[in-house]
Amino acid sequence: xxxxxxxxxxxxxxxxxxxxxxxxxxxxxxxxxxxxxxxxxxxxxxxxxxxxxxxxxxxxxxxxxxxxxxxxxxxxxxxxxxxxxxxxxxxxxxxxxxxxxxxxxxxxxxxxxxxxxxxxxxxxxxxxxxxxxxxxx
Amino acid sequence: xxxxxxxxxxxxxxxxxxxxxxxxxxxxxxxxxxxxxxxxxxxxxxxxxxxxxxxxxxxxxxxxxxxxxxxxxxxxxxxxxxxxxxxxxxxxxxxxxxxxxxxxxxxxxx
Numbered sequence: 001x002x003x004x005x006x007x008x009x010x011x012x013x014x015x016x017x018x019x020x021x022x023x024x025x026x027x028x029x030x031x032x033x034x035x036x037x038x039x040x041x042x043x044x045x046x047x048x049x050x051x052x053x054x055x056x057x058x059x060x061x062x063x064x065x066x067x068x069x070x071x072x073x074x075x076x077x078x079x080x081x082x083x084x085x086x087x088x089x090x091x092x093x094x095x096x097x098x099x100x101x102x103x104x105x106x107x108x109x110x111x112x113x114x115x116x117x118x119x120x121x122x123x124x125x126x127x128x129x130x131x132x133x134x135x136x137x
Numbered sequence: 138x139x140x141x142x143x144x145x146x147x148x149x150x151x152x153x154x155x156x157x158x159x160x161x162x163x164x165x166x167x168x169x170x171x172x173x174x175x176x177x178x179x180x181x182x183x184x185x186x187x188x189x190x191x192x193x194x195x196x197x198x199x200x201x202x203x204x205x206x207x208x209x210x211x212x213x214x215x216x217x218x219x220x221x222x223x224x225x226x227x228x229x230x231x232x233x234x235x236x237x238x239x240x241x242x243x244x245x246x247x
Contacts, residue, residue, distance in 0.1 A: 004186070004189055006186075006192050007196055010149075010196040010197075018204070053146070062142040063145060070147065071153070074153065116214050116217050119217075119244070120213060124221075
């Protein structure tokens with residue numbers, strides 16, 4: 001019986017695309033002084049990948065670029081969502097980034113702490129407790 | 138022009154979007170300790186896709202399997218978010234078999 005590798009190729013493209021996007025959006029949003037630059041770069045990359053996907057005659061390459069292209073386009077939208085997480089204190093702000101320094105000043109919930117960096121306790125945790133859990137670790 | 142991959146890309150986007158929903162709801166009602174089961178089911182789907190001759194079914198199984206594997210690594214953080222009140226917290230979760238054993242393992246997060 002011949003194995004069909006399309007599912008595996010699609011799975012790996014999806015996983016790598018989501019993983020890369022997850023890490024890259026956090027990192028680039030954290031260090032970039034403007035949002036429009038990474039948003040534009042990701043949107044152009046996404047469109048370019050979709051164009052390759054449409055025009056290539058290589059079937060596997062078409063699948064990889066077709067999936068990666070859409071994850072890049074999704075990531076382009078994620079930059080503003082990530083900035084909103086910073087404003088709400090749901091992701092750590094980078095005080096060395098002038099844009100984040102401004103957010104830290106303008107939005108009281110914004111923090112430099114990563115409040116998600118702990119194991120679950122199985123019970124509701126107050127904001128003060130959450131800070132204690134990550135700082136006294 | 139080959140529109141198969143473009144359509145598959147759109148389907149992938151929808152499945153990733155669906156991932157946001159099931160990770161939030163799944164953690165709320167079942168808890169993050171289901172992660173090894175979710176991850177295993179995702180890997181199984183990818184392996185089964187190798188034996189499916191239809192390109193559409195195989196590709197969609199692969200994408201869905203990968204989104205399950207990814208989602209399984211997100212459950213722990215989602216549990217922390219719910220504990221802090223960023224999402225509704227439910228204390229009465231339906232725990233998985235061997236929950237006390239899984240609790241001792243380090244839940245993956247990428």
